[in-house]
Amino acid sequence: MTLKISSLEVGYGKRQVVKGANLTVEKGELIGLLGSNGSGKSTLIKTIAGINSQTKGTITWNGDIDLSRLARKDLAKIVAYVPQSIGLSFGLDIREAVLLGRTPYFGTRPRDEDWAHVDAAMERMGLDELGDRAVTELSGGQGQRVLIARALAQDPEILLLDEPTSALDIRYQWQTLEVARDVTRKNNVAAVIAIHDLNQAARFTDRVVFLQDGVVIAEGRPAEVYSPELIKRVYGVDVELSTHKGFVQVHPLSEQGHAQLGLHPIASEPARAHRLAGQREYATA
Amino acid sequence: MSSVHSDPLHPIAPPGRRRPADRYTSQKLAIALGFAAVVITALIGIRIGTSGATLLDVLETFWSKIAGTVPTDRATLLKHNVIWELRLPRVLLAILGGAALAVAGVLFQGLLRNPLVSPYTLGIAPAAAFGASLAIVLFGATAGSAAISLVIGALLFSFLNTALVLSLASTRNLHATTLILVGIALSQLFGALTACIQYFAEDEVLAAIVRWTWGSVNNSAWYQVFALFVLLALAFPYIRFRSSALNAIAFAGDDSAKSLGVAVSQVRLQTIAIAATLTAVTIAFTGIIGFVGLVAPHIARLVVGANHRFLIAFSAIIGALLLVIADAVGRLVINPGVIPVGIIDALVGAPIFLYLILTRQKAIE
Numbered sequence: 001m002t003l004k005i006s007s008l009e010v011g012y013g014k015r016q017v018v019k020g021a022n023l024t025v026e027k028g029e030l031i032g033l034l035g036s037n038g039s040g041k042s043t044l045i046k047t048i049a050g051i052n053s054q055t056k057g058t059i060t061w062n063g064d065i066d067l068s069r070l071a072r073k074d075l076a077k078i079v080a081y082v083p084q085s086i087g088l089s090f091g092l093d094i095r096e097a098v099l100l101g102r103t104p105y106f107g108t109r110p111r112d113e114d115w116a117h118v119d120a121a122m123e124r125m126g127l128d129e130l131g132d133r134a135v136t137e138l139s140g141g142q143g144q145r146v147l148i149a150r151a152l153a154q155d156p157e158i159l160l161l162d163e164p165t166s167a168l169d170i171r172y173q174w175q176t177l178e179v180a181r182d183v184t185r186k187n188n189v190a191a192v193i194a195i196h197d198l199n200q201a202a203r204f205t206d207r208v209v210f211l212q213d214g215v216v217i218a219e220g221r222p223a224e225v226y227s228p229e230l231i232k233r234v235y236g237v238d239v240e241l242s243t244h245k246g247f248v249q250v251h252p253l254s255e256q257g258h259a260q261l262g263l264h265p266i267a268s269e270p271a272r273a274h275r276l277a278g279q280r281e282y283a284t285a
Numbered sequence: 286m287s288s289v290h291s292d293p294l295h296p297i298a299p300p301g302r303r304r305p306a307d308r309y310t311s312q313k314l315a316i317a318l319g320f321a322a323v324v325i326t327a328l329i330g331i332r333i334g335t336s337g338a339t340l341l342d343v344l345e346t347f348w349s350k351i352a353g354t355v356p357t358d359r360a361t362l363l364k365h366n367v368i369w370e371l372r373l374p375r376v377l378l379a380i381l382g383g384a385a386l387a388v389a390g391v392l393f394q395g396l397l398r399n400p401l402v403s404p405y406t407l408g409i410a411p412a413a414a415f416g417a418s419l420a421i422v423l424f425g426a427t428a429g430s431a432a433i434s435l436v437i438g439a440l441l442f443s444f445l446n447t448a449l450v451l452s453l454a455s456t457r458n459l460h461a462t463t464l465i466l467v468g469i470a471l472s473q474l475f476g477a478l479t480a481c482i483q484y485f486a487e488d489e490v491l492a493a494i495v496r497w498t499w500g501s502v503n504n505s506a507w508y509q510v511f512a513l514f515v516l517l518a519l520a521f522p523y524i525r526f527r528s529s530a531l532n533a534i535a536f537a538g539d540d541s542a543k544s545l546g547v548a549v550s551q552v553r554l555q556t557i558a559i560a561a562t563l564t565a566v567t568i569a570f571t572g573i574i575g576f577v578g579l580v581a582p583h584i585a586r587l588v589v590g591a592n593h594r595f596l597i598a599f600s601a602i603i604g605a606l607l608l609v610i611a612d613a614v615g616r617l618v619i620n621p622g623v624i625p626v627g628i629i630d631a632l633v634g635a636p637i638f639l640y641l642i643l644t645r646q647k648a649i650e
Contacts, residue, residue: 049544092590096532
């Protein structure tokens with residue numbers, strides 16, 4: 001089963017943001033969308049999720065399902081979207097926040113089946129002991145897990161993550177990315193994640209796609225596609241590349257470039273992240 | 286990370302977990318108890334007044350109306366008339382008006398994703414005040430708040446204001462924050478127009494305008510009770526039907542709600558139209574009662590949580606209770622005089638709300 005995006009064009013008013021993007025994602029594959037701010041990553045993800053409308057092109061699933069023509073509820077049963085942050089106005093408890101993922105499936109009253117999906121998604125994300133806690137009391141990492149649990153409760157075949165790590169500190173970034181990769185494999189979904197950090201993308205995604213001014217300019221396995229020339233072209237930063245435990249790493253040649261790419265020191269983090277991912281952290285509030 | 290579920294597509298709830306049917310027992314119980322409390326306070330409210338009436342008198346009045354009998358002695362007939370023509374519509378208007386404002390408050394707060402929003406945020410109250418002021422100037426200051434010209438004036442400008450907001454929201458695809466700002470601008474505009482009328486008005490007219498803005502159920506009438514009852518009876522099933530969509534918009538935001546299958550613009554427009562109509566009709570009958578629509582949803586959230594499936598009904602109950610009690614207090618304090626319900630509501634409600642904010646800050650946030 002394949003998510004296929006062909007010649008996609010999306011704009012806001014007269015401004016075109018995505019200009020003829022092509023992309024394929026297989027089930028069980030996590031694709032990293034890379035590019036500088038304003039390159040069209042979020043717009044592309046939101047268009048696949050049905051939040052934005054495309055002006056041209058097609059988005060198909062499994063060859064014959066045109067996602068842009070599906071009714072909103074039917075689309076929500078195939079595609080789940082995880083935003084940057086939980087951003088809640090009122091203190092809904094975690095179980096009900098995850099239940100929102102079942103919105104496309106029930107009318108006014110959730111059925112036993114809906115609760116079973118909620119319980120399974122919460123258990124899957126390690127939230128089952130925090131069910132009655134208000135989401136406003138959660139840490140950033142826990143909040144992100146609630147959002148992913150909500151997406152899992154949707155029972156999707158396509159999972160879209162829109163810069164889910166951008167509001168998190170390094171510990172929760174790693175944890176969230178591990179979860180995203182794990183869910184992609186075990187739930188066998190086609191997943192796309194917009195991400196800023198090139199080293200994290202290399203570590204966690206199967207393939208990366210570079211967007212520049214709304215156009216896909218390169219795609220492939222990180223080790224194959226990363227090059228100093230490409231990174232200079234996309235981000236305007238001079239870098240060197242190395243390999244650590246089989247993963248390509250990017251090293252900016254200047255401190256300014258380091259800040260510009262927002263990279264985290266990758267060499268020391270994986271072990272720590274693995275340790276942290278095995279723990280359940282609780283809110284300090 | 287905890288253990289991975291073996292089959293995420295066909296999950297089975299682990300043993301020992303609460304059965305789904307049991308999850309909302311406390312909310313259902315709160316609504317049942319709240320409803321009983323409304324009935325009890327209404328019966329007490331009907332009894333309060335200068336001519337006095339026992340619970341038996343109230344029940345006798347109901348029975349004589351149901352059975353179609355007319356009391357033979359004059360004193361009983363008078364008592365029955367006071368209860369049926371004055372007290373009952375007054376208490377019922379307080380119940381329905383309080384419920385309508387509270388429901389409108391919940392809907393606006395959820396749809397605009399802002400706990401500070403009230404039914405008047407989009408400028409409905411100043412628009413109604415201007416309409417009422419204009420009616421008083423054109424048709425005379427002696428008319429009570431039940432006068433049709435006053436009700437029509439308030440209603441007309443409330444709907445004009447609402448139509449303006451809704452057309453801007455739909456044609457310009459406005460987001461929640463922009464809608465609030467549009468409401469603030471319209472409030473200022475209608476406030477200034479009303480101030481103009483007040484500036485040039487005779488003392489008698491000015492007094493009538495100010496009296497109207499206090500908010501009261503003193504001039505209640507059965508047609509008002511009937512109109513609000515029909516409106517609420519029509520609105521409730523729709524709102525109930527949309528409760529999960531409202532949850533998605535309020536708690537996940539526009540983008541996520543769309544990705545959850547909700548037609549956000551459509552739901553927002555329809556629900557704002559309902560909330561604005563409830564508000565407009567209520568304040569056309571009662572004048573501006575400012576506190577219920579803001580506070581009742583917050584009090585309700587503390588008891589039944591934030592899920593709109595239960596929050597809407599329980600907010601209606603709290604709104605009804607607040608107004609019935611405020612009206613009863615207003616009739617007792619300077620008996621036989623009456624302090625308008627809008628004043629008592631704010632006087633009693635503000636300290637309670639302040640207490641709740643300071644003691645239950647987290648729950649409210």
